[in-house]
Amino acid sequence: MKLKLMTRNIEKLKDTLALISHLRKFVILKITPKELNVISVNSGSVKSEPQVWCKFSTSSLFESMEIQSMRDNTISMEINIDLLLQTLRNFDKANSEGLNIRLQRTDASGEQGTSTKNGRTASLALFYSNINVNSNVINHTFRIPVKILKEAQDYFQEPSHTDVGLIVRLPSEFITIFKRLEKFKKTSFNDIVSIQASNRDVGSLQFVLEDDGKFKVTVSWKTKLEFHKPIATDADTIRESLKNVDTMISENSDLVSPEVVNLSVKLKDWQSASKIVGRCKTVILCIGHRNCSLHCLLDETEDVELVYFINGIRSV
Structure with missing residues (x-):
């Protein structure tokens, strides 16, 4: 499994996350070569509570993209929406040239600062750099714990209307x-x-x-x-x-x-x-x-x- 992304403009993603952040603590990121889905759903009561599906074209959101997965190059993960939104806001304020995003595995010892509790054995790492008032380059790295959802594309399907x-x-x-x-x-x-x-x-x-x-x-x-x-x-x-x-x-x-x-x-x-x-x-x-x-x-x-x-x- 491999995921590498680079983007320069996160405004639409940031604005969209802000619109749904009040609904639930965690969202699902479902990434394919063509589309990014941000899904807000209660997995314990899929049919009784509202769902929100936010859809982005990867070609309009990312300037470069590498994705590899045994499941038709589809990667799904559960992530804390507030942590992701705050990181995007930090990047927005930094006046950086670009934001790099990587999916990183974490071993059982919990290296790279991520928690292995609740199945969160990976992290979404976001990197960017900016120049401070003293003309020094400052590198920023944020690692957000994520839970890889191997069966998500089978379990989470966009609702459809029958009537x-x-x-x-x-x-x-x-x-x-x-x-x-x-x-x-x-x-x-x-x-x-x-x-x-x-x-x-x-x-x-x-x-x-x-x-x-x-x-x-x-x-x-x-x-x-x-x-x-x-x-x-x-x-x-x-x-x-x-x-x-x-x-x-x-x-x-x-x-x-x-x-x-x-x-x-x-x-x-x-x-x-x-x-x-x-x-x-x-x-x-x-x-x-x-x-x-x-x-x-x-x-x-x-x-x-x-x-x-x-x-x-x-x-x-």
């Missing part, structure tokens, strides 16, 4: 919905929100909080929304819709009957997506009767895609 009812591109102003819902996040009476989407007339999207008939609060998006019935639900088709939503519309879209989708999710799970939605340039909501997802592009370049998956709560 996407409607899709809609959300306007940038939609972040105000998250702000309005935030006031209910800390209340003890309810932790479930019902998301109701309809393609009737001008389209509607509502968020309903209710407590056994005692009260009912509805937060609605008042501006017109163009909902569409997708022709396919695979990841590649939805990814293409980020560039052009028309690619997911049936040729006979005018003949599609009106549809109403009602999905109940945990309020805190929905609200955890607020930083991603508020920062990303393009956001598409895919919603079905079992789950929903937010597909986002970080900026206009389409180099970084973030997908936030939420499973619905089944009625008892």
Whole structure:
């Protein structure tokens, strides 16, 4: 197993990690010759908690790359996201020419300063140099313990939709919905929100909080929304819709009957997506009767895609 990377611009990686660092302490880095995936998932409850998949093209992120692995040149590792993010921030402040990244093995004696506890028998080493005020070259080395996940590509698969009812591109102003819902996040009476989407007339999207008939609060998006019935639900088709939503519309879209989708999710799970939605340039909501997802592009370049998956709560 071998991994050597070099990059000069870590802004997009740093910004993306900052958007998801509040979700979990550890993330999974899945690296292939073509793509880097940063995955935030609770391995103990994959289906019950949200997942975030952040996708980077390696050609746009790294200037040079060497990767060797017996598993189709794919390397997956678990890493502390805060340590990685802080190291990238340190590099950003150093005004260095480039950041070198190496995967290093650690033997049972724990050499190279990494811990062998919890299976973390390797480290991701990040090297860079800068010149101080006295014109001296200062070398920096940070080693972050990692856990190599040999079976990760079999166990962790990007979730897919089986019943996407409607899709809609959300306007940038939609972040105000998250702000309005935030006031209910800390209340003890309810932790479930019902998301109701309809393609009737001008389209509607509502968020309903209710407590056994005692009260009912509805937060609605008042501006017109163009909902569409997708022709396919695979990841590649939805990814293409980020560039052009028309690619997911049936040729006979005018003949599609009106549809109403009602999905109940945990309020805190929905609200955890607020930083991603508020920062990303393009956001598409895919919603079905079992789950929903937010597909986002970080900026206009389409180099970084973030997908936030939420499973619905089944009625008892």
